[in-house]
Amino acid sequence: MIxxxxxxxxxxxxxxxxxxxxDAAFTGALGGDGELRALVGELHTAASVLPSALAPVxxxxxxxxAIFEEIERRECIIVESHPEGEARDTPDSSSKLLKPLxxxxxxxxxxxxxxxxxxxxxxxxxxxxxxxxxxxQAVQGERNDALREKKAAELRIKELEDRxxxxxxGNLKGQQxxxxxxxxxSAPVAIALWDQQKQTGTxxxxxxxxxxxxxxxxxxxxxxxxxxxxxxxxxxxAGNGVVTIPxxxxxKVGSIGKFAITLEQKGGVPAPKGTxxxxxx
Amino acid sequence: xxxxxxxxxxxxxxxAAVARREREALSALYDRHASVLFATxxxxxxxxxxxEDAVQEALIQIWQKASTxxxxxGTPFAWMITVLRNKAIxxxxxxxxxxxxxxxxxxxxxxxxxxxAANEAAEREGGRLARTLVEALPGEQRQAIAMAFFDGLxxxxxxxxxxxxxxxxxxxxxxxxxxxxxxxEHRV
Numbered sequence: 001m002i003x004x005x006x007x008x009x010x011x012x013x014x015x016x017x018x019x020x021x022x023d024a025a026f027t028g029a030l031g032g033d034g035e036l037r038a039l040v041g042e043l044h045t046a047a048s049v050l051p052s053a054l055a056p057v058x059x060x061x062x063x064x065x066a067i068f069e070e071i072e073r074r075e076c077i078i079v080e081s082h083p084e085g086e087a088r089d090t091p092d093s094s095s096k097l098l099k100p101l102x103x104x105x106x107x108x109x110x111x112x113x114x115x116x117x118x119x120x121x122x123x124x125x126x127x128x129x130x131x132x133x134x135x136x137q138a139v140q141g142e143r144n145d146a147l148r149e150k151k152a153a154e155l156r157i158k159e160l161e162d163r164x165x166x167x168x169x170g171n172l173k174g175q176q177x178x179x180x181x182x183x184x185x186s187a188p189v190a191i192a193l194w195d196q197q198k199q200t201g202t203x204x205x206x207x208x209x210x211x212x213x214x215x216x217x218x219x220x221x222x223x224x225x226x227x228x229x230x231x232x233x234x235x236x237x238a239g240n241g242v243v244t245i246p247x248x249x250x251x252k253v254g255s256i257g258k259f260a261i262t263l264e265q266k267g268g269v270p271a272p273k274g275t276x277x278x279x280x281x
Numbered sequence: 282x283x284x285x286x287x288x289x290x291x292x293x294x295x296x297a298a299v300a301r302r303e304r305e306a307l308s309a310l311y312d313r314h315a316s317v318l319f320a321t322x323x324x325x326x327x328x329x330x331x332x333e334d335a336v337q338e339a340l341i342q343i344w345q346k347a348s349t350x351x352x353x354x355g356t357p358f359a360w361m362i363t364v365l366r367n368k369a370i371x372x373x374x375x376x377x378x379x380x381x382x383x384x385x386x387x388x389x390x391x392x393x394x395x396x397x398a399a400n401e402a403a404e405r406e407g408g409r410l411a412r413t414l415v416e417a418l419p420g421e422q423r424q425a426i427a428m429a430f431f432d433g434l435x436x437x438x439x440x441x442x443x444x445x446x447x448x449x450x451x452x453x454x455x456x457x458x459x460x461x462x463x464x465x466e467h468r469v
Contacts, residue, residue, distance in 0.1 A: 008451045011458040015429035016370065017436045030353075037353045044355030046462035048362045050430050052411035056316030057323055063333050064311055067340045068304065074341070224352050257351075 002039055010036065014043040034225050110143050178259055180280030190278050192259045194221075199253060201232070203245045208237050208277070211263060218264045220272055221249055222281065224257040234268040235261060257281055288313070292357035299347040307344055314358065317408075318365050324431050325369040326376075335372055339365035370433035414464050422457030425450055 002010070012018045013026045030037050180190040190208070194201040203219060211217055217237060220229035231250040237243055258281030264274040288309045290298075295313075298306030318339065322332035342364050354360040415423060428439045436454070440447045 004455070007459060008455040011455045012429070012436055012451065014458065015426065015454065016366070016433065017429040017439070017454065019435055019437065041353045041355045042462050042466075043458055044359040044363060046355075046458055046465055047426075047430060048355060048359035049411045049414050049461050049465065050426065051317055051321035051324075051362050051366075052408055053415040054317065054320040054324055054408075056408065057320040058316045059319040059329075059333055059336060063319075063336065064308075064315070067311070067337050068308070070337065071304075071307075071341060071344055 002035060006036065007039070010039050010043055014040060014047050032227050034227050038225055114143055178256065178280055180259055180261065180278040190259075190261065190280070192219075192280070194253075194256055194259075196253070196256075200246065200248045203235065203247055205235070205237060205243045205245065208243070208261075210237050214266050215263055215274075216266050216268055217261050217277065218268045218272070218274075219247055220260045220262065221253050221256060222258040222260060223254050225254050226251075229260065229272055231268070231270065234264075296347050296350055296357040296360075299344060300350070307340070310343070310361070311340060314361060318361065321362065321365060321431075322369045325366065325373055325433070331372055331376075332369070335369040336365065338368045342368070366430070373433050414461060417464070418457050418460060422453045422460070425453040426457045429454060 009018070009022070009026050013023065016023075018026060030040065178192045178194065180192060189206050191204045192201055193204075208217070217235040219232040219235050221232055222229050230253055232247045233250070235245055235247075258279055260272070260276060260280075261278040262272045262274045263277055264272070288295075290306075290309065292310065292313075295306045295310045299310065315336070318336050319332055322335040322339075323329065326332050326335060339361070343361055346364075350357060350360050354363060418426070425439055425443070428434045428442065429436070434442065436447060436450050439445075440450045443450070
């Protein structure tokens with residue numbers, strides 16, 4: 001239960017009305033108090049009523065263009081249009097999907113490099129320069145390889161999902177299906193199936209290499225209303241094939257924000273310290 | 282909440298898509314909320330060019346930081362408003378208006394409900410509800426909250442501007458914001 005003085009601090013914090021020292025102190029206090037964080041979230045939502053009560057005023061149409069031009073200038077983003085027939089991930093009602101974010105960025109840079117070489121290639125082709133043509137083909141080859149790898153990963157994930165469906169005899173009602181991906185676009189993928197009522201889950205791992213002799217993989221649940229990740233125990237991995245592992249959480253899980261697998265010292269640790277291997281939510 | 286027939290995706294879904302670097306999602310969020318974001322920046326800064334700059338900076342930060350959004354920041358819309366407000370208040374604090382702002386706002390009696398602007402015909406049901414909730418607050422609570430939210434004043438500055446004890450200002454802000462919170466809970 002949050003007392004009135006804490007409520008007061010929370011309200012002032014949300015409105016930015018604390019002095020710098022008090023603001024810093026309150027920010028520090030938030031880290032260790034899940035109930036206080038939840039209250040702050042609700043107060044932010046309440047405060048957003050204030051601008052909603054203003055009469056809306058449309059900015060100039062040019063502002064939107066300026067914003068996206070500035071974003072593009074800062075990041076050199078190439079908007080990729082997906083060719084017909086290439087599937088886009090669409091979330092179904094029983095799953096939470098994660099896309100590996102940096103893979104898109106990497107692909108964007110390859111595309112940007114491909115586009116730059118293409119401009120050169122057209123000029124040189126006109127003047128019959130075969131060296132640039134060879135370079136262009138090499139970059140396009142890399143692009144095609146990346147597309148194939150992405151497609152292969154998608155197919156593996158689909159296979160894992162089918163296995164989960166088979167495990168559950170096709171009955172996923174009341175269970176959350178969460179796909180984990182690595183921070184970088186490397187091979188391992190995983191699917192976590194969580195039953196909130198039973199507070200148990202099943203983890204399917206694919207292509208997760210066995211850790212070093214003095215290390216273990218450890219599974220965590222990140223509950224947004226709790227201060228620390230919830231320990232789900234060490235995950236035993238024998239090889240690079242698909243592994244099915246039942247698990248439960250050491251503390252009650254209110255709601256799933258994310259699942260994460262980290263590499264920790266042998267036997268596991270009470271709080272995550274090691275390298276993030278897979279994360280999703 | 283999605284109330285845009287052209288794009289039924291919720292703010293949460295769009296923000297998650299922005300975190301995945303989908304520019305169409307940022308475009309949809311902009312189309313949905315630009316008028317409120319700009320009105321807020323205009324209310325804070327009082328000048329269109331400054332307000333547009335603040336909105337631009339906020340959208341860029343939303344694009345860059347969408348993956349950091351969590352429920353502790355409130356709804357996705359509340360988070361966007363917080364980003365926008367922080368940008369606008371930063372600009373306000375370096376402007377020369379700051380020096381006279383405390384005196385200026387103290388003379389206001391209605392500080393949250395502005396006269397209708399050019400787009401009064403475009404005011405949505407959500408805006409009418411929000412206005413109802415804000416107008417239901419006692420005037421002194423509404424004033425204290427507005428001075429903090431829109432004028433970027435600290436509790437001490439508000440107390441000095443209104444010639445009220447600091448404890449009185451704290452209590453007004455707490456009661457007003459908690460009442461808004463309860464009103465929203467009852468409507469969910």
